[in-house]
Amino acid sequence: MASILQFLVYGLQLGSVYALLALGYTMVYGIVGMINTAHGDFLMIGALSTFFIAKAFESINADGTYPMLIVGLIILISMMFTGGIAVTVEAIAYRPLRYKPRMIALITAVGVSMFLENFPRALPFIGPNPRPFPTLFINRTFNVLGASITSTQLIMIVLSAVTMIALDRFVAKTKIGGQMRAVSMDKDAANLMGINVNKVISITFFIGGALAAVSGICYASAYPQVEVYMGSWLGNMSFVAAVLGGIGDIRGAMLGGFILGIAQIFATAINSTFGYAVGFIILIIILLVKPAGIMGTLTIEKV
Amino acid sequence: MSTILEVKNLTIKFGGLVAVDDFNLDLEKGELVAVIGPNGAGKTTIFNMLTGIYRPTTGTIKLEGEDMVGLKPYQFAQRGITRTFQNIRLFANASVADNVKMAATMHAKDSLLQSFLRTPKMVENERELDEKVMDLLRRLNMADKADLLAKNLPYGDQRRLEIARALMTDPKILLLDEPVAGMITTELEEMAQLVVKIRKDFNVSIIMIEHHMNFVMPIADRIKVLDFGKTIAEGVPEVVQKDPKVIEAYLGGALNGNA
Amino acid sequence: MKKIVLLLQKLSPFIGCLIFYIVVTVLRSHKIINGYYMQVLMFAGVNVMMTVSLNLVNGFTGQFCIGHAGFMSLGAYGSAVVTTLIFKGSHFTGVAQLPVFLLSLLCGGTVAALVGCLIGIPSLRLKGDYLAIVTLAFGEIVRALLRLIQPIGGARGMIGIPNYSSFGRILFFVALTLWLVRNLIYSPFGRAFIAIRDNEIAADAMGINTTKYKILSFCIAAFIAGVAGGLYAHVLCFIQPDSFGFTKSSDFLVYLYAGGSGSLTGSVIGAVLLTILPEMLRFLADWRLVLYALILVAVMLYRSEGLCGGKEVPFLKVKRASLYKEPIFGAKKNAAKNG
Numbered sequence: 001m002a003s004i005l006q007f008l009v010y011g012l013q014l015g016s017v018y019a020l021l022a023l024g025y026t027m028v029y030g031i032v033g034m035i036n037t038a039h040g041d042f043l044m045i046g047a048l049s050t051f052f053i054a055k056a057f058e059s060i061n062a063d064g065t066y067p068m069l070i071v072g073l074i075i076l077i078s079m080m081f082t083g084g085i086a087v088t089v090e091a092i093a094y095r096p097l098r099y100k101p102r103m104i105a106l107i108t109a110v111g112v113s114m115f116l117e118n119f120p121r122a123l124p125f126i127g128p129n130p131r132p133f134p135t136l137f138i139n140r141t142f143n144v145l146g147a148s149i150t151s152t153q154l155i156m157i158v159l160s161a162v163t164m165i166a167l168d169r170f171v172a173k174t175k176i177g178g179q180m181r182a183v184s185m186d187k188d189a190a191n192l193m194g195i196n197v198n199k200v201i202s203i204t205f206f207i208g209g210a211l212a213a214v215s216g217i218c219y220a221s222a223y224p225q226v227e228v229y230m231g232s233w234l235g236n237m238s239f240v241a242a243v244l245g246g247i248g249d250i251r252g253a254m255l256g257g258f259i260l261g262i263a264q265i266f267a268t269a270i271n272s273t274f275g276y277a278v279g280f281i282i283l284i285i286i287l288l289v290k291p292a293g294i295m296g297t298l299t300i301e302k303v
Numbered sequence: 304m305s306t307i308l309e310v311k312n313l314t315i316k317f318g319g320l321v322a323v324d325d326f327n328l329d330l331e332k333g334e335l336v337a338v339i340g341p342n343g344a345g346k347t348t349i350f351n352m353l354t355g356i357y358r359p360t361t362g363t364i365k366l367e368g369e370d371m372v373g374l375k376p377y378q379f380a381q382r383g384i385t386r387t388f389q390n391i392r393l394f395a396n397a398s399v400a401d402n403v404k405m406a407a408t409m410h411a412k413d414s415l416l417q418s419f420l421r422t423p424k425m426v427e428n429e430r431e432l433d434e435k436v437m438d439l440l441r442r443l444n445m446a447d448k449a450d451l452l453a454k455n456l457p458y459g460d461q462r463r464l465e466i467a468r469a470l471m472t473d474p475k476i477l478l479l480d481e482p483v484a485g486m487i488t489t490e491l492e493e494m495a496q497l498v499v500k501i502r503k504d505f506n507v508s509i510i511m512i513e514h515h516m517n518f519v520m521p522i523a524d525r526i527k528v529l530d531f532g533k534t535i536a537e538g539v540p541e542v543v544q545k546d547p548k549v550i551e552a553y554l555g556g557a558l559n560g561n562a
Numbered sequence: 563m564k565k566i567v568l569l570l571q572k573l574s575p576f577i578g579c580l581i582f583y584i585v586v587t588v589l590r591s592h593k594i595i596n597g598y599y600m601q602v603l604m605f606a607g608v609n610v611m612m613t614v615s616l617n618l619v620n621g622f623t624g625q626f627c628i629g630h631a632g633f634m635s636l637g638a639y640g641s642a643v644v645t646t647l648i649f650k651g652s653h654f655t656g657v658a659q660l661p662v663f664l665l666s667l668l669c670g671g672t673v674a675a676l677v678g679c680l681i682g683i684p685s686l687r688l689k690g691d692y693l694a695i696v697t698l699a700f701g702e703i704v705r706a707l708l709r710l711i712q713p714i715g716g717a718r719g720m721i722g723i724p725n726y727s728s729f730g731r732i733l734f735f736v737a738l739t740l741w742l743v744r745n746l747i748y749s750p751f752g753r754a755f756i757a758i759r760d761n762e763i764a765a766d767a768m769g770i771n772t773t774k775y776k777i778l779s780f781c782i783a784a785f786i787a788g789v790a791g792g793l794y795a796h797v798l799c800f801i802q803p804d805s806f807g808f809t810k811s812s813d814f815l816v817y818l819y820a821g822g823s824g825s826l827t828g829s830v831i832g833a834v835l836l837t838i839l840p841e842m843l844r845f846l847a848d849w850r851l852v853l854y855a856l857i858l859v860a861v862m863l864y865r866s867e868g869l870c871g872g873k874e875v876p877f878l879k880v881k882r883a884s885l886y887k888e889p890i891f892g893a894k895k896n897a898a899k900n901g
Contacts, residue, residue, distance in 0.1 A: 029691075035691065035694075093859055093863065096863055097863065097866060102691075103620070103626070103823070104819060106815070107815060107816055107819040107862055108858075108859055110812045110815065110816055110858070111816070111855045111856075111858035111859040111862065112855070112859060114851060114854065114855035114858070115855035115856060118848075118851040118852045118855060119852050121848060121851075122848035122849045122851075232809075236702075236808055240698075240699065243691075243692065243695045247691065271710075273706050273709045273717070274706070276706055277702060277703050277706030277707075280698075280699035280700075280702045280703050280706075281699075283695065283699050284684070284699050284703075287688060287695070287696055288687065291687050291688050291689075291692060293692075354767060356763075356767075375771075376766040376767050377768075377769050377770055377771045377772065380766075380767055380768055380769030381769045385767065385769070386767055388763075388767075392761045392763060392764035392767075393760075393761065394756065394760035394761055394764065394765075395760055396756075396824075397756060397760060401753065404753055405756070405757040405765070405768065405770075406768040406769070407750070408753055408754045408757070408768070408770050409768075409769035409770065409771075411750030413749060415751060415778075418745060418746055418749035418750065418751050418752075419746055420742075420745065421572070421745040421748075421749070421880070425749065429748075468768065469768070471768075472768055472769050
């Protein structure tokens with residue numbers, strides 16, 4: 001019982017990383033219709049930039065921890081920075097291809113991903129070697145029904161839950177959210193209705209990048225290391241999570257992220273290779289039963 | 304004349320909506336039947352059922368006695384019912400000749416191995432096919448356009464190519480979905496002549512959907528009028544034209560711009 | 563005379579590869595190309611086969627396979643098992659080597675093709691991006707399974723594979739692939755593939771059993787990828803599951819679309835250029851992949867139809883004895899947009 005609870009906590013922790021990243025995937029897919037394979041690298045940029053921002057605040061670091069306010073500030077700056085990178089990538093590399101076949105955008109995204117990984121790697125002050133991630137959150141361990149839960153885990157799960165609920169409300173309630181939904185249904189019609197499509201897409205990428213930064217901070221806090229390739233694998237997994245939930249659907253992405261995270265932790269307990277494949281197996285099974293994912297609806301081409 | 308297609312009690316429901324209600328049709332060999340009615344009357348839905356794209360909720364479709372309900376669209380085509388599309392669906396990046404050739408796929412005799420090795424027999428089959436395609440295009444006055452890409456054709460030619468492609472499958476029944484939609488008056492006359500010619504030369508029965516009364520009246524043997532999924536009138540053009548229910552549906556409701 | 567010209571045209575991929583072989587052999591004997599570059603050229607050959615087969619599925623049939631390295635790994639392991647485990651230790655020399663090698667490649671190709679059919683089946687229900695993600699998942703599951711099977715080395719991989727793949731042999735298989743695929747494309751089968759790509763609903767309505775042809779396309783592509791994988795294993799003499807991950811699959815996608823999908827010429831040029839380019843950039847050390855990435859993005863932005871833009875050089879086309887000029891199968895552009 002205790003170990004099941006323990007695994008569940010680990011699963012939620014990993015799931016929140018996937019879910020946050022999957023949100024960006026799904027939003028970009030829903031609005032631009034492209035698979036942004038470089039999205040995982042935004043996570044890496046988020047974690048890496050946090051590393052350097054935290055370093056800049058090092059003088060305030062008293063007795064090994066940062067004050068809460070400063071942690072908030074570090075996270076905020078990192079989110080802004082990563083969001084900015086995402087917006088820039090979209091404006092330079094994806095915008096000119098918006099009306100081209102989707103595969104073209106996918107290949108460009110592969111190139112962008114390669115650039116985002118190898119550019120910091122080539123920079124002398126970053127380089128290919130992994131570095132320890134600074135401790136941002138207070139580390140205390142609680143004992144709940146025999147399972148040990150760290151404060152970092154709790155903060156991560158709460159932080160991601162709050163972010164996701166905020167995003168869901170944002171898209172459902174605000175004016176910009178409404179514009180996003182309009183653009184996702186029909187770009188051209190939205191444009192004719194006076195919506196600035198470029199602006200909406202930029203905002204989408206910004207949010208996606210900012211969320212990826214949060215998930216990067218979560219991930220790097222749990223497995224305290226940062227390196228330039230950390231995003232590619234996580235990106236793939238969160239893409240799976242997004243499809244699992246029904247790509248284009250925000251709640252589906254969250255659901256898919258948590259399902260995947262929990263399944264992966266439990267399967268890893270059985271066998272590490274199985275843990276690594278279980279997400280894909282679940283994906284295939286779900287798609288065979290529900291071809292558009294758990295929450296997705298299939299669009300039928302009208303004849 | 305003998306009945307080639309027997310459609311009985313064809314009904315389809317989408318959720319609670321009855322899109323087509325109790326449609327019946329006995330199509331004679333070589334006959335040209337037109338299905339008319341306002342937008343949204345369920346005409347294209349009937350075609351979708353007659354080509355296997357939708358499966359009717361109830362009712363039967365019999366082609367020369369064979370039950371067709373439940374077959375896949377390609378099986379409908381293989382058994383002899385082919386169609387054109389209202390919203391043109393050509394193989395846009397292939398040439399006109401290749402578009403027509405693609406429709407001959409199901410008649411191809413070459414095995415996979417023969418195709419891989421491009422055996423002399425296969426080359427000979429291809430040459431025969433080329434001749435057949437050119438012959439068909441000549442009969443439809445499109446031979447000079449054989450090399451153009453389908454997507455670069457003018458609109459009227461795209462509609463004609465749709466018909467040419469459908470004919471290449473060697474159909475018993477040809478379904479034409481709004482063959483003159485979006486055409487100008489001078490083109491109407493041409494298309495009417497073409498339809499009459501096809502019917503005679505290719506020995507096919509034709510079912511045609513069209514709003515355009517001027518186009519339908521002179522060439523159809525029989526007309527069925529649909530409104531809100533129901534058949535409201537049926538008969539030879541002269542009678543249907545004077546039917547008060549038809550006038551009500553057409554003129555009483557929203558006046559169709561073309562009609 | 564005319565007959566000879568026709569025959570030459572028929573076999574043009576072989577002649578092209580033969581000329582290339584002679585040129586390379588001469589350059590090699592004059593020490594202009596070193597052993598390292600010979601190996602790069604061999605990988606380029608394998609990549610051409612991979613890209614051409616991927617082109618069959620993505621470029622000509624209009625499906626989305628993004629896990630093509632999975633088929634390659636099946637072929638690599640399938641053939642390596644035959645040469646390394648079944649004919650254990652006895653490294654064949656001379657006459658006996660070739661049949662063993664061919665048998666192993668056949669095994670590799672067949673294993674990949676069988677699994678390819680299996681993967682084609684979800685394509686009955688799934689379209690576009692969903693099919694893409696299933697092929698990705700398939701590639702990763704294959705990788706995970708290979709890691710679990712201990713007799714073939716598990717995650718550590720397989721070593722001691724004999725180096726049966728010579729430059730000449732690989733070039734022969736490249737020529738064979740180009741010849742067979744070219745013939746296929748200009749046959750009723752190829753036309754069915756292209757019809758499905760351009761408008762699946764219309765293809766269905768014209769009597770083309772789209773399911774059958776889609777699965778067939780996957781199977782043929784998987785077989786070629788399997789053979790290519792077998793050749794690859796016998797160049798490197800060492801394979802491990804992790805070298806066939808998504809990164810590898812995306813390499814082939816890059817070759818295909820940067821070269822221009824829907825054209826065999828594009829596949830050849832894309833695969834060869836982009837295999838050699840990173841090697842040429844080695845002097846840049848850490849900045850090599852940065853520049854490679856920039857070049858790739860620039861190509862996609864300024865020439866998004868690919869370097870060849872769907873055009874075909876004459877020797878990869880079939881000469882028709884037809885009444886009209888040759889047909890043009892363009893690259894996939896705005897397909898199905900007319901609807």
